[in-house]
Amino acid sequence: MSKAVALFSAGLDSILAVKIAQEEGISVTTLHFLVPFIQGKALDTCEKAVKKWASFLGVDLEIAPLGQEYLEIVKTPRYGYGKNLNPCIDCKMFMLKKAKEVMQKKGASFIVTGEVVGQRPKSQNKSIFAMMDKCSGLEGKVLRPLSAKILPPTYAESEKIVNRDKLYDIYGRGRTLQIKLAKKFGIEEYPQPAGGCLLTDASFCSRVEDLLTHNELNMDNVQLLKLGRHFRFSPSFKFVVGRDEAENNQLQEFLKEDDLYFEPQDLAGPSGLGRGRVCQDVKILAAQIIAKYTSSQEEEVRIKVSTDSSQKIIKVRVISAGKLKQLII
Numbered sequence: 223m224s225k226a227v228a229l230f231s232a233g234l235d236s237i238l239a240v241k242i243a244q245e246e247g248i249s250v251t252t253l254h255f256l257v258p259f260i261q262g263k264a265l266d267t268c269e270k271a272v273k274k275w276a277s278f279l280g281v282d283l284e285i286a287p288l289g290q291e292y293l294e295i296v297k298t299p300r301y302g303y304g305k306n307l308n309p310c311i312d313c314k315m316f317m318l319k320k321a322k323e324v325m326q327k328k329g330a331s332f333i334v335t336g337e338v339v340g341q342r343p344k345s346q347n348k349s350i351f352a353m354m355d356k357c358s359g360l361e362g363k364v365l366r367p368l369s370a371k372i373l374p375p376t377y378a379e380s381e382k383i384v385n386r387d388k389l390y391d392i393y394g395r396g397r398t399l400q401i402k403l404a405k406k407f408g409i410e411e412y413p414q415p416a417g418g419c420l421l422t423d424a425s426f427c428s429r430v431e432d433l434l435t436h437n438e439l440n441m442d443n444v445q446l447l448k449l450g451r452h453f454r455f456s457p458s459f460k461f462v463v464g465r466d467e468a469e470n471n472q473l474q475e476f477l478k479e480d481d482l483y484f485e486p487q488d489l490a491g492p493s494g495l496g497r498g499r500v501c502q503d504v505k506i507l508a509a510q511i512i513a514k515y516t517s518s519q520e521e522e523v524r525i526k527v528s529t530d531s532s533q534k535i536i537k538v539r540v541i542s543a544g545k546l547k548q549l550i551i
């Protein structure tokens with residue numbers, strides 16, 4: 223039986239692509255990437271969905287977390303960004319290269335993806351597909367069953383491993399044909415696009431931009447980007463404030479040696495995590511921000527500032543609205 227590796231997001235298109243390959247008698251291993259820029263809660267939902275659909279399809283599943291190596295392409299994408307800081311072409315090429323490694327490990331002979339020509343004009347068109355395949359060392363080895371009939375025949379078709387007549391000619395952003403296909407395969411409840419990649423979100427990208435500017439894009443900081451309000455005091459000091467109890471608790475989990483932790487003393491309110499080069503002015507500014515988000519009516523608010531080895535209470539006035547606006551990212 224011929225083997226293939228399928229890029230698998232557990233979105234409808236990737237499920238259909240696997241199903242079509244299976245109908246052609248291909249043994250498929252699915253490969254799911256844990257992209258660091260998926261919203262935290264969506265990441266859990268997404269991983270559950272991936273496992274559920276892999277089990278539904280009866281396929282092997284490999285889950286590959288993407289780390290610092292992936293962040294390097296976000297810093298300097300060879301093919302540039304999309305509308306925001308989404309380096310889609312480089313990102314997909316990176317995934318194809320990783321898929322090639324899995325393909326070789328599994329003794330598979332080609333890759334399957336659920337990509338559709340014209341679905342994303344900049345990163346999903348015929349010439350980009352050809353370029354991505356070539357640069358990933360997979361020229362002719364990537365089968366896109368949903369759009370195969372409007373793409374040049376691949377190795378799997380030329381070698382009659384799959385029958386080109388059984389593939390599809392879907393083009394563009396519409397979903398009608400995919401929905402019809404889902405029905406044909408008995409897929410009644412298919413997944414809706416979930417969470418999504420935060421690199422396509424303009425307000426999230428202003429936080430990423432800040433990390434890029436200050437050369438601080440690393441996995442720890444990326445996870446921290448997904449929660450709280452973010453403030454930049456100086457090139458070397460960043461402050462994050464929780465928006466609710468859950469985020470306050472999460473911030474504690476992110477604390478590293480040398481970080482500062484701020485919380486109101488004897489008063490309900492948010493917590494804050496400060497990271498970077500500390501001086502007294504920075505501490506006061508951070509405490510003033512925490513004071514702003516408490517319900518205190520007093521002229522001065524008592525804020526506890528903790529480090530690994532010390533605790534200190536400082537009294538501060540609430541930060542002015544103008545100053546807050548200057549500092550928020």
Ligand code: SF4
Pocket residue numbers: 257308309310311313314419421422
């Ligand atoms: S949207 Fe995000 S995860 Fe998807 S291809 Fe683009 S950069 Fe990669």
